[in-house]
Every structure is written in C-alpha cells, then in structure tokens.
Amino acid sequence: MVGGGFAGASCARALKQLDRDLAVTLIEPETAYLACPFSNAVLAGLRGIEAQTFGYDRLGDIGFIRKRAVAVDAERRRVRLDDGTDIGYVRLVLAPGVDLRFDALPGYDEAAAEIMPHAWKAGPQTLLLRDQLAAMPDGGVVILSAPANPFRCPPGPYERASLIAHYLKTSKPRSKLIILDAKDAFSKQRLFEAAWRELYPGLIEWVPLSSGGRVTEVDPATRTLVTEFGSHKADIANVIPPQRAGRIAQSAGVADQTGWCPIDPVTFESRLQPAIHVVGDAAIGG
Numbered sequence: 001m002v003g004g005g006f007a008g009a010s011c012a013r014a015l016k017q018l019d020r021d022l023a024v025t026l027i028e029p030e031t032a033y034l035a036c037p038f039s040n041a042v043l044a045g046l047r048g049i050e051a052q053t054f055g056y057d058r059l060g061d062i063g064f065i066r067k068r069a070v071a072v073d074a075e076r077r078r079v080r081l082d083d084g085t086d087i088g089y090v091r092l093v094l095a096p097g098v099d100l101r102f103d104a105l106p107g108y109d110e111a112a113a114e115i116m117p118h119a120w121k122a123g124p125q126t127l128l129l130r131d132q133l134a135a136m137p138d139g140g141v142v143i144l145s146a147p148a149n150p151f152r153c154p155p156g157p158y159e160r161a162s163l164i165a166h167y168l169k170t171s172k173p174r175s176k177l178i179i180l181d182a183k184d185a186f187s188k189q190r191l192f193e194a195a196w197r198e199l200y201p202g203l204i205e206w207v208p209l210s211s212g213g214r215v216t217e218v219d220p221a222t223r224t225l226v227t228e229f230g231s232h233k234a235d236i237a238n239v240i241p242p243q244r245a246g247r248i249a250q251s252a253g254v255a256d257q258t259g260w261c262p263i264d265p266v267t268f269e270s271r272l273q274p275a276i277h278v279v280g281d282a283a284i285g286g
C-alpha cells in the first residue's frame with residue numbers, strides 16, 4: 001500500500017480485517033497525517049490545526065515503512081523506495097492522492113504558492129492562508145480561484161468560500177470575497193448559493209467561466225489574477241490550481257493522458273497495469 005491517507009490507510013486496515021493472514025505493508029513518508037476535511041474551519045479560526053493531525057499508531061497489525069515510494073517496476077512487481085531499497089509485492093495498491101500542477105497556470109509555481117497559497121493540502125499552506133486572512137485589514141478583497149473539473153473535493157472551494165465569508169462577516173465586515181471559477185456550474189451549487197444569500201448577502205461574488213471566471217495567469221508580485229476578461233487585484237489570493245494523480249501513479253504507468261488513473265470500478269485494479277490497484281483521489285472513480 002503506497003500512501004497512508006484516507007484511502008490507503010482505510011484500505012490497508014480493511015484488507016487486514018478481511019483476512020488476518022494477508023501481509024499488508026503501508027509505505028508512507030510522514031509520521032502524521034494532516035487531514036483536509038475541516039481544514040476550511042482552520043482558515044476561519046474555528047479550529048486548531050492540531051485537530052487535523054492523526055498518527056498511525058492505531059493501524060494494528062500492518063507493516064509500516066516510513067519511506068517515500070519513488071518508482072514501480074510493474075514487470076518485476078517491485079516498489080523502489082527513496083533510500084534506494086526495494087520491496088516486492090503480489091498486489092500493489094497506490095493511494096498517493098493528488099499532485100498540484102505547478103506547470104498548468106502561468107505564473108503559479110511553488111514559490112508563488114508561498115504568496116498566493118493553495119491550501120489544497122492541509123498543513124503549512126492552511127496556516128499560511130489563515131494567517132494572511134487574519135492580517136488583512138477590514139475592507140480587503142479576497143479572491144479564490146477554483147479550477148475546472150476534475151479536481152480534489154468538488155464542493156471544497158465553495159465550502160471554503162462559505163467559511164471565509166463567515167470569518168469576514170464576523171471579523172472584517174467591510175471586506176469582499178470574489179470566486180473566479182473555471183466552471184459554469186459547481187457541486188451542490190443550489191444549496192451553497194441559497195446559504196450565501198441568506199447568511200452573507202452581498203459579501204460573495206461568484207464569477208463563472210462564461211463571465212470571465214477562468215484564471216489564465218497570475219502575478220504573485222502584485223497579487224494579480226488575470227482572466228480571459230480582465231484582471232483582478234487581490235489583497236489575499238487563494239489559488240487552487242489544476243491537479244493530477246500523485247507522481248508515483250504517473251511513474252508506475254497507471255495514469256492516462258488526463259493525469260488521472262482509470263480503474264475497474266469493482267476491483268479498483270488499474271486498466272493500464274495488471275496487479276496494481278488505485279484508490280482514493282488518484283483514481284477515476286466515476
């Protein structure tokens with residue numbers, strides 16, 4: 001099992017529960033997992049980051065290798081680790097989550113993310129965006145840019161907008177939140193928009209694709225987001241860039257040209273490589 005997030009850790013535990021004789025080994029470089037669900041509440045100051053942090057001590061009788069997988073030899077059925085050693089498998093499950101595509105939006109690279117945080121992986125990025133919001137003077141403009149489908153957690157940007165709006169309404173009521181969206185429709189839209197009208201009237205402006213919402217370029221130096229229709233200057237810019245399956249999926253040959261992993265929806269076995277299964281955000285689950 002490569003990746004100890006929601007998908008990998010749950011799958012490892014479920015396999016072991018199904019058959020105690022299975023030898024299950026989890027490969028994960030981190031000692032603690034930082035969960036994204038509820039991390040939007042951290043941004044709004046409603047929750048501490050420590051509440052997002054989970055250890056691996058309750059995994060039970062599962063081998064744990066604290067290393068990163070760097071390559072997969074599907075022919076020989078071996079996984080190469082970042083210390084140069086390798087480990088064999090009968091069945092491999094990849095659960096690496098997503099990689100942010102720092103090559104997809106001109107101007108947006110890892111350095112830019114230190115100024116215009118994505119906060120799409122929980123941890124330092126969450127705290128950076130939280131601290132930027134806390135430091136922003138009342139009357140500021142927050143811009144959230146949401147990517148085209150598919151991406152991790154389709155309702156996530158709009159849940160985030162709601163939580164940021166709550167923070168602005170209660171702490172910085174003269175401020176404004178603009179959502180620049182690369183889509184004309186989004187997950188649970190009717191519910192979100194009804195709640196925004198009721199709870200945050202006039203605070204959130206959603207700019208869909210057809211009204212020039214798609215961000216085509218960013219300039220971190222001036223915190224400017226360029227769209228097909230013009231440019232927007234932000235006090236705080238939360239740029240959620242396009243994504244793809246985590247890198248190990250690409251190198252294992254289980255990701256297709258979309259960047260995501262086609263699977264058999266019953267067994268989660270890759271449609272591209274036998275004996276490799278892909279679970280979680282990396283897989284095309286639909």
Ligand SMILES: Cc1cc2nc3c(=O)[nH]c(=O)nc-3n(C[C@H](O)[C@H](O)[C@H](O)COP(=O)(O)OP(=O)(O)OC[C@H]3O[C@@H](n4cnc5c(N)ncnc54)[C@H](O)[C@@H]3O)c2cc1C
Nearest residue numbers: 003004005006007028036037068069096097153248280281
């Ligand atoms: C702001 C936000 C809010 C969200 N809210 C919700 C919610 O309310 N409900 C919900 O269901 N979902 C929510 N999600 C989505 C949820 O976080 C993801 O669907 C979930 O994390 C996917 O789990 P995963 O195991 O596929 O990937 P991840 O959770 O990203 O885990 C991947 C793991 O793999 C490890 N890894 C990666 N590469 C390697 C490698 N080469 N070798 C070894 N290990 C590796 C990583 O270290 C990581 O621990 C939210 C997401 C965001 C961004």
